[in-house]
Amino acid sequence: QKEVEQDPGPLSVPEGAIVSLNCTYSNSAFQYFMWYRQYSRKGPELLMYTYSSGNKEDGRFTAQVDKSSKYISLFIRDSQPSDSATYLCAMSEGAGNQFYFGTGTSLTVIP
Amino acid sequence: DAGVIQSPRHEVTEMGQEVTLRCKPISGHNSLFWYRQTMMRGLELLIYFNNNVPIDDSGMPEDRFSAKMPNASFSTLKIQPSEPRDSAVYFCASSLDRGTSGRRNTGELFFGEGSRLTVL
Numbered sequence: 560q561k562e563v564e565q566d567p568g569p570l571s572v573p574e575g576a577i578v579s580l581n582c583t584y585s586n587s588a589f590q591y592f593m594w595y596r597q598y599s600r601k602g603p604e605l606l607m608y609t610y611s612s613g614n615k616e617d618g619r620f621t622a623q624v625d626k627s628s629k630y631i632s633l634f635i636r637d638s639q640p641s642d643s644a645t646y647l648c649a650m651s652e653g654a655g656n657q658f659y660f661g662t663g664t665s666l667t668v669i670p
Numbered sequence: 671d672a673g674v675i676q677s678p679r680h681e682v683t684e685m686g687q688e689v690t691l692r693c694k695p696i697s698g699h700n701s702l703f704w705y706r707q708t709m710m711r712g713l714e715l716l717i718y719f720n721n722n723v724p725i726d727d728s729g730m731p732e733d734r735f736s737a738k739m740p741n742a743s744f745s746t747l748k749i750q751p752s753e754p755r756d757s758a759v760y761f762c763a764s765s766l767d768r769g770t771s772g773r774r775n776t777g778e779l780f781f782g783e784g785s786r787l788t789v790l
Contacts, residue, residue, distance in 0.1 A: 605779070658779060660705075
């Protein structure tokens with residue numbers, strides 16, 4: 560079993576839709592949870608960062624962490640064509656900087 | 671800041687040839703990571719360095735792969751001999767240790783643009 564599981568999609572939604580992206584994990588020691596966005600032929604860039612459980616909102620993006628269920632989510636409101644990218648979840652424990660990535664979910668927002 | 675710089679951006683080579691990928695991390699960062707990305711397996715950590723010292727190379731697929739970090743501003747990933755199954759995008763990333771004294775940072779990884787390798 561992989562440390563982090565993520566549905567690869569692809570996911571296709573109309574412009575303006577609410578998008579929900581999810582990851583599950585098995586390591587209860589993970590404390591730092593991140594979402595990276597990767598445009599085609601580019602490197603991943605950090606989109607959202609959360610420590611421990613709870614919600615974090617940044618504009619149209621909301622990250623949720625449920626440590627009891629070992630489940631994290633990224634919500635995108637009022638999705639735009641510019642949101643079309645691959646979204647990768649990543650996690651790490653408190654000590655050290657080793658990150659565990661999901662395989663990524665490919666999202667296309669159709670105008 | 672120029673960000674993480676990788677070269678070459680694209681490499682096409684024949685099976686059996688030696689491939690060297692290069693990375694310049696962000697100045698001041700003390701951790702450097704090499705990842706490989708494929709459609710089937712996603713992002714796989716190959717090796718990471720902290721303060722120029724290899725910490726975990728358990729992701730290096732086999733002895734054909736080697737990585738060095740001779741100083742804080744340069745790292746190489748070498749494949750010798752290369753095989754078609756090595757075809758992938760190789761990413762270098764750097765970070766500053768989370769909680770470094772005097773700085774408020776998340777330990778975020780900063781990725782380069784990647785080196786796309788095709789082995790024929």
